[in-house]
Amino acid sequence: MIRSGIIILILLFSNNIRVVAQDVPQELQLILEQFLEEQELDEFDVSDIIIRLQSFQENPLNINKADYDDLKDLILLTDIQIQNILSHRAKYGELIRLEELQVIPGIDLETIKRIRPYISIKDPNKFQNSISRMMREGRNEVFTKFRTILEDQKGFQPNSEGITPYAGNSHRYFVRYRHNYENRFRYGITLEKDPGEEFFQGSNRQGFDYTTAHVYLKDYSNFLKDIVVGDFSFSMGQGLIEHNDFGSGKSSWVTSIKKGGRAFKPYNSVNENDYFRGIGATIRPLKHFELSLMGSFKNIDATVIDPPEGIFVEPDNLDLEVSSIRIDGFHRTESEIKNKRAIRNLQTGGILKYTRKNYHIALNYLYTDFAAKFQPNTNLYRKFQDIPSQLHNISGDYSLRIKNWHFFGEAATNDGTQWAQLHGLLLGLDKTISAALLYRDYSPGYIAISPNAFGESFSIQNEKGMYVGLEIRPVYAWKFSVYGDIWENPWLRFQIDRPSDGKEFLARLDYIIKRKLNIYTQYSYEVKERNFNPTDTGTNGLANTNRHRVRMHLSYKVNKELELRSRLELSMFEQGGGNSRGMLLYQDFIYKPIASPFRLSARYAIFDTDDFNTRIYAYENDILYEFFIPSFANKGSRFYINLRYDATRWLTAELRYARTQFENIDVISSGNNQINGNIQSEVKAQLVFRF
16 A cells, blocks of 8 residues: 555656755765764664755755754854854844855855855745645655665574574665655655564554654744654753754864754654654743743553563553663564564653843753663662653753853753763864863763763763863864863773773864865774773773774865765774774775766775774765765675666666675674675665655
8 A cells, every 4th residue: 555655646746856866965974974983883864964954955044044053953063153153143243145154263165165055145035834835835755765685694594493583574665755845844754664574464564664754844933933743853951861963972073062953853764762752842932932842652662571470461550561672673573573662651841941142041851651660770880770660850951152152051860869960161262273171970870761962972871071172273274173081980881890981082184175175184092991801710800991093084076077085094902911903995986977867986995803893984875865884894895886867857766786795704793684604795776756
């Protein structure tokens, strides 16, 4: 039924369909790459980020009217640049031409070129339209994607008992439809089936394992700022309770440490865990006041502990006991299917915010109710991490701007005794120098379900630290960035059996000429303590682990059609007198002929690492709205090729083939994902329709 509906939809509207493909800006690629490297993630769904940029490209942001939240949503500006734009506008009035941005401290020609496709100085012919008209008009898109690994994986093969561990086939299917009217009214639906999950049978007789949908209305009136129905993300303060912002953390954008943006955004991601389901709205009941309220109810995955035989437990009862919440979204095996949407989750909360010209204060609250109880933690390092069945998170956040000094922060608690707090300062010293400082103190017993604040880890607990970042633009085309971060963990952590500490430093030198040439050299150094027991005595001591990374990167546009990118990266890891090394070298070719419907990007890479500790991450070009940063370990080579074809003005087809070959191993991965051999290859295909 769903497949037939998609075909009918395409046929009905194909006469008016056209396509505009939006690539990921290279500056954003570098931020994403560093973010995933810091968090040691291979994949991160950035579809919402790219959709947001495309929306701004189609309906540019009026930089004369945009507030802090709007400019923060643009992603491509640092916090200091945003504050300088707002200060300049308040002092001198509206800009007449975009070139005037050059007189604002911290805004250079390269920044203007980076953001120019997404901004304007006026809203041409803007007026209020009815909701029914916005539903009928606007841009529509349909995406269909397919992905599969060509080699046989253990989970798809019968075991010794003749049972196939994974219930479904090895393919990933994806369908998305979305409607956007001038970036003010949106609705859409996303459907996905992961490899190994059943499709139109068994536990997924409806077809797709995951479905998300939303309707979103923005800036409808002075009273109604935002309203979203369906699946959405919710942001508070600096993320000590909840936040959906990306990129405000440790990266080569050393002064981007402050979170912001609108409280509500529609949810477009295929991450099956990090969303709210219900309704949320932001209103302005009084001048200078904003009130955001939300309510969410959904079933979530959890590892259920089987009750003793003969005892029946109601599915919505606190006698139901779980050991953990599952966040991977996979429902492939018998146990994963059993734990699918096993418990109910009710959440409600709000933000009361008072804003004036140079400051704001806000009160944030989030109530979470799990219709189950969590098994107590038995590991000593998790002594303070027991999740209650009901959780009350409350916080206050602030920001204050005094000339070129910008202070911000948040303090939060879940029970009145365990606290988390952070306080920061952004400072524009002059047109060429910017600085950032941030202090955080997270108690070992502070608990939030999905925080997203500045820190060494995602958990936002058991950490105290200080961060300092500095960006210098000494002369045209040159930029020097450096940051240092030191922290301590007052309590134990995983693989660390005592209180510990760490530090991290990064230095980077960029040379950029009119987006034709970009050369940068980057060095990072990290020291962490980890259990170390060289004599196997049964008693762990702590030893420093030292990780060094050196990167040399060059991007060169040969002409308007061809771009070359080259990188050499070296990694070294030391612990207890032993050390290991790693190396990655790649060459990219990006070919976009002006008069041709074809586009091509390709890479050939070689890598050689002694172990997993010296693994190296590297961004890869992918199909539209896909983003992949694999970690390279062991020894071997990898290549990929992406082809894009604008078949007509309404249809784009994309195909990707990637292949990794190892020289020193003959088994890839483990468990049900294991491949017996030294080659892993993958095929992706996508069709994009616009009307």
